[in-house]
């Protein structure tokens with residue numbers, strides 16, 4: 001597991017363009033090796049911008065979208081058609097605009113499909129085991145001002161989860177309160193974990209996440225590491241480094 005790499009960009013537009021370009025290149029390379037790459041998407045505002053940019057660039061890329069498998073790093077435990085669902089936002093901004101194979105898009109079960117967030121986490125983890133995932137080519141993550149990533153929030157029990165791919169989260173400080181999140185253990189099985197962060201509002205959390213010392217309990221993003229970990233930042237988000 002390598003040390004995190006930081007890649008700085010002038011502004012959010014340049015940041016989103018570079019991440020989109022790098023992701024498309026990585027998917028093409030994986031497919032050229034005969035692989036069917038698995039990608040973990042994330043929620044959040046800069047992720048939405050990335051999704052729109054990917055949809056714009058998809059038509060000119062060599063990626064065979066029917067041979068890319070999509071998962072989510074976390075999801076809100078709300079009804080499937082809720083505007084709060086990360087999957088709904090990703091379908092509207094990205095997946096609905098590229099020819100993915102619906103069988104390759106694995107949403108976390110919603111609150112109108114299973115009884116509890118615990119059931120959703122168990123089913124999602126089982127789906128990942130069945131499909132040989134957990135070895136994501138790339139897992140995308142955002143970071144909150146409090147240093148959370150996915151739905152791993154400061155001081156929450158999910159930070160300590162072991163022997164589980166996904167767990168339920170309740171009383172999330174970021175609404176909605178009930179969620180499902182990948183665990184740090186699942187993230188460590190990813191070839192690459194890519195954080196994307198934009199704006200002054202993230203600068204302090206980014207600096208805490210990348211500091212030489214600090215606690216994962218206080219800044220969960222410190223605990224999210226893949227075989228490689230890249231922080232894609234604009235200058236505003238990098239301004240406290």
Ligand SMILES: O=C(O)[C@H](O)[C@@H](O)[C@H](O)[C@H](O)COP(=O)(O)O
Pocket residue numbers: 042043044045046047074075076086141142143144148149150151174
């Ligand atoms: O489900 C979620 O809420 C997201 O997965 C969450 O982890 C998000 O990535 C960060 O909170 C950053 O969100 P913003 O980019 O909107 O600040």
